[in-house]
Amino acid sequence: MQYYNQNTLIYFNGEFAKAHSAGVDLFGQSLHYGYGAFEGLRAYATHNGTRIFKAEEHFERLKNSCEAIGIDYHWNNQDLIEKTYKLLGLNNLRSAYIRPLVFSGSNMHLNADSESSLMIAAWEWGPYLGHNLLRVFTSSIERPTPKSFRIDAKVSGQYINSILATSEALKNGYDEALLLDQNGFVAQASSENLFIEKDYTIYTPPLSNIFPGITRQTVIDICQELNFDLVEKNLTIQDVHEADSAFLCGTAAEIIGIKEVDQIIYQEEWEHTIGASIQRKYKNLVLEQENYEVII
Structure with missing residues (x-):
């Protein structure tokens, strides 16, 4: 499936940017060694508007996952939740799957890198395994x-x-x-x-x-x-x-x-x-x- 198009925005290091032009660090530890942490959240269209289910729990687990493997987590979770709601609005999404990802900087050594970045993306996605038994x-x-x-x-x-x-x-x-x-x-x-x-x-x-x-x-x-x-x-x-x-x-x-x-x-x-x-x-x-x- 196509996760983004020319107009899709992501939240990347404090700014909203076009997904297709964000770029990838080809020397990053996350790319080479899988040294990163992520989360999966869902937003639902409810009678109270678009609501992210258990957003606090998910972002707290993202923080705990980073701390468990020594990745610097320097973001405020409440601010990230607010930015996620804004991201949904900018992409005209009422129901969506949300993927925050924390990844490390350029480092070909096996010691924990001191730099970390954060990206949040969202897209329309039905149940991962479908609806059938x-x-x-x-x-x-x-x-x-x-x-x-x-x-x-x-x-x-x-x-x-x-x-x-x-x-x-x-x-x-x-x-x-x-x-x-x-x-x-x-x-x-x-x-x-x-x-x-x-x-x-x-x-x-x-x-x-x-x-x-x-x-x-x-x-x-x-x-x-x-x-x-x-x-x-x-x-x-x-x-x-x-x-x-x-x-x-x-x-x-x-x-x-x-x-x-x-x-x-x-x-x-x-x-x-x-x-x-x-x-x-x-x-x-x-x-x-x-x-x-x-x-x-």
């Missing part, structure tokens, strides 16, 4: 271990792992991949968190070896609000195969149901699952619709 398979690619990398940081280089897993899934005719951790437990999908339903209880892997998604926490909050039983525990691939239903969640993908895992088809109709109820509640939440109906 997903076909998922267990990847041969393993989730990075917490001992080798700060897996709670949203760092550019880490997503090579996700690209490999996603490419493997698509090559084998699937929509998305599930990654196991170093102990053989199910961790997450390539860029989404996993929830399964079994006997009217929702299960999800614990935080130890997964990315602590903001959407994941939102799902947990929804379960508490609607009195759905939720358990965080290590899950085997057999647990996933024997579940009544399952779904993935993330800012880009939102909440999307799974049809099958490793060619094992879930027999429960998605619309009758707890996951579907959570999906409807989530949509009402991001659209700021207070009067919602939950059907189980």
Whole structure:
């Protein structure tokens, strides 16, 4: 897809500039070594106008990700949120995906560079994995271990792992991949968190070896609000195969149901699952619709 045209503006180092003329530092550490941090946010057209969902949480995580790997973060998050809203207006976007990126300066050494820049872009983008129920398979690619990398940081280089897993899934005719951790437990999908339903209880892997998604926490909050039983525990691939239903969640993908895992088809109709109820509640939440109906 085309992410920008001749008129698209981005926010770049304190100014609004044309995306096509911003330029790339060919000697930057981020380009050569993946030394950068990014975020993904969504803006929604609500009855209160264009609203960015959980903007404060996302920009705070961007700051924490930079600090986790030693990139200087010298911006005020409230100012960045205001600039992001202005960017949406300048590009005539009411609903959009938003991508802030912090990247380092020219440095071919492996020491942390002292300079950092920030870019914010936005474009129209539907749910990352579409609207249809997903076909998922267990990847041969393993989730990075917490001992080798700060897996709670949203760092550019880490997503090579996700690209490999996603490419493997698509090559084998699937929509998305599930990654196991170093102990053989199910961790997450390539860029989404996993929830399964079994006997009217929702299960999800614990935080130890997964990315602590903001959407994941939102799902947990929804379960508490609607009195759905939720358990965080290590899950085997057999647990996933024997579940009544399952779904993935993330800012880009939102909440999307799974049809099958490793060619094992879930027999429960998605619309009758707890996951579907959570999906409807989530949509009402991001659209700021207070009067919602939950059907189980």
